[in-house]
Amino acid sequence: MGTAQLTAVPEPKYWHLRTVLLRAIDSEFATGEVIPNERELSARFGVARATLRQALDQLELEGRLVRRRGIGTLVAAPRVGVPVSRREEGWPGGSEQSWQTVDCSIAPATEQLAAALNVPVGETVYTVRRVRLNQGQPVATESLHVPDSALAQLPEIRLSGTAGEAADQGRAVLRRLERLTVEGESRAVELGVAEAEQAALLQRPPGTPVLVVTSQYASGGRLAALAVATYRADTCRLTFGETGLVEVTPVPSAVRTAS
Amino acid sequence: MGTAQLTAVPEPKYWHLRTVLLRAIDSEFATGEVIPNERELSARFGVARATLRQALDQLELEGRLVRRRGIGTLVAAPRVGVPVSRREEGWPGGSEQSWQTVDCSIAPATEQLAAALNVPVGETVYTVRRVRLNQGQPVATESLHVPDSALAQLPEIRLSGTAGEAADQGRAVLRRLERLTVEGESRAVELGVAEAEQAALLQRPPGTPVLVVTSQYASGGRLAALAVATYRADTCRLTFGETGLVEVTPVPSAVRTAS
DNA sequence: GAGTGGTCTAGACCACACT
DNA sequence: GTGTGGTCTAGACCACTCG
Incomplete structure (x- = not known):
């Protein structure tokens, strides 16, 4: 119990990975760029490939990544x-x-x-x-x-x-x-x-x-x-713009105020 | 090449499983009923549990199944x-x-x-x-x-x-x-x-x-x-009913005509 | 042929809900 | 305690794209 209270709420690995990867693709990669392949990423983070893929699945569902067989995984363009x-x-x-x-x-x-x-x-x-x-x-x-x-x-x-x-x-x-x-x-x-x-x-x-x-x-x-x-x-x-009065804002998907 | 043209397009197992399970829950189970657990289903269909889970993932995404930890997998109510x-x-x-x-x-x-x-x-x-x-x-x-x-x-x-x-x-x-x-x-x-x-x-x-x-x-x-x-x-x-002129029909999600 | 993502396996352990 | 789904592993092979 020496290292207690570290990650007191054991968040699943794949979810933590998603967060880390999301930050990376937001800051270090451009749209259309290929990110490192799954085998390298899983080795780099010290997880099984299946676990890494679970994280990529999430990001793909969110429209942040596109995976192309034989090519690699790319940063997706905004919707x-x-x-x-x-x-x-x-x-x-x-x-x-x-x-x-x-x-x-x-x-x-x-x-x-x-x-x-x-x-x-x-x-x-x-x-x-x-x-x-x-x-x-x-x-x-x-x-x-x-x-x-x-x-x-x-x-x-x-x-x-x-x-x-x-x-x-x-x-x-x-x-x-x-x-x-x-x-x-x-x-x-x-x-x-x-x-x-x-x-x-x-x-x-x-x-x-x-x-x-x-x-x-x-x-x-x-x-x-x-x-x-x-x-x-x-x-x-x-x-669903009934009236085009206001232009559509980009995507404030995760708008947060510092509360 | 004797058994050629059988399943000429090798559909993934999990996708085929999804189809089979979908038919089953449509015909043999009622809303809220629990279906057999994952270990039994994977054994029954002769696949690994991970493969079966991939099929269940799809059906859950479609809103057809609800999985509850410690309880089981239930047939979901219509949306x-x-x-x-x-x-x-x-x-x-x-x-x-x-x-x-x-x-x-x-x-x-x-x-x-x-x-x-x-x-x-x-x-x-x-x-x-x-x-x-x-x-x-x-x-x-x-x-x-x-x-x-x-x-x-x-x-x-x-x-x-x-x-x-x-x-x-x-x-x-x-x-x-x-x-x-x-x-x-x-x-x-x-x-x-x-x-x-x-x-x-x-x-x-x-x-x-x-x-x-x-x-x-x-x-x-x-x-x-x-x-x-x-x-x-x-x-x-x-x-998004602007006018309530027409009642909303149930869910014709897979409406098909015999073409 | 080399490299990529897609599929699949056979296990293991954990978190949770019921009895 | 028993049974359930949730997570994770370490491999394997396949399908595809490219040089």
Whole structure:
């Protein structure tokens, strides 16, 4: 008991390591720089590689590190702010260049989907899949579900190009949606992980943490469309700026006052 | 090459395990039920315990499982929808019972905080810390930063009770804020991890994933307050319902059409 | 081929909750 | 005390990127 009261609260090694590494990457490394490899770091700190990796896992979840197989571990760039609230961004017709239609499928509503769209089971539902790009990199995927009955009052659109192509069909659905007057929209955000399909579109391995944004669009007193978008949690900060009155501050994630 | 094309894409074991376990908890277990312990599951599936734990980690991140030391691993309840957009919820004065003031500190703005609030370094800033409760359980913590200059035009409030108490002081600041007319607010959501202080308030271990909500409130053409709230990512689904026209659907997280 | 991160193993001990 | 999840170890091999 001679050395008592040292680290009276035995904080886990990996958590302490995270703190040490966080300070290091904040002060000694620049964005995009590679930090020493895992075997060297684990040796330097006198821990097993698995323990060191636990610390790196945390920092990666926080978006501070990026690990690339065969390359190394890099200091991540600050997260990019991605607007999701304004209709111009989330709804077809706005800054179109940020969304890119992948394909479209037509199928009768499953029980689950029918309940979410508030339509009878078996009703025809269009599903448009899109990818959102930011500076050339995919940051989100989206599945936009539109029941056929919501499009019924809208004029049909015939495409000039090769009809029948999946992506073209998706674009046709989007064009018709543009003519819809949206009276209300509500959104929900939660944490999820990307399954194989979405992970591939995001160019990330399965299990990648994502922010799942569920958007409901109301028109004519009913639910006209349901969008489920998954944003890369490591690189994205979702912004809901109703009014652009105040510029978005960088990231005061750990704002502390000396109390 | 006799057994070729079997599992041509060698999916990691832990990912496959996750899929199997997910199906199991969806079909064979009820909310709150404990699933077999890790040592038994790892034996049953013929994998090391660390590999099994990797699968459980994923499911816990998705909010499907809750692990309690000394107890076991339980099937988690569906995430609760937590409104964060409407002023009545996030701004003082609304449904007061959901937020509980912890304490308040007064300090000159640090460089970082000054930049975020757009005030000169050293200006007096009130910081009110609150905890948001949902059905008795803490779901979020918040630090609300208010520069003194934003309160200058508001009448002072003298408390009837024991003045000087930290929580009372916080409530006094909140009461004054209620009288402020807010013209604009913008929000950002990103993924983070809870540090020691916040983790304790949320009754979770450090490193717990959280959804960090940064809110800016504008008044009189300037930034009047900055709130940084951390919501438990495992139990919360943040809802941004501008208009309550459409009820929020359960969770169509993996809505798929047979394509 | 050399170096990197990703996966997996088979153990060990600890902290905690119940009985 | 017994059983649970939490941490940690010291290895091994694989998949990928590069020169």
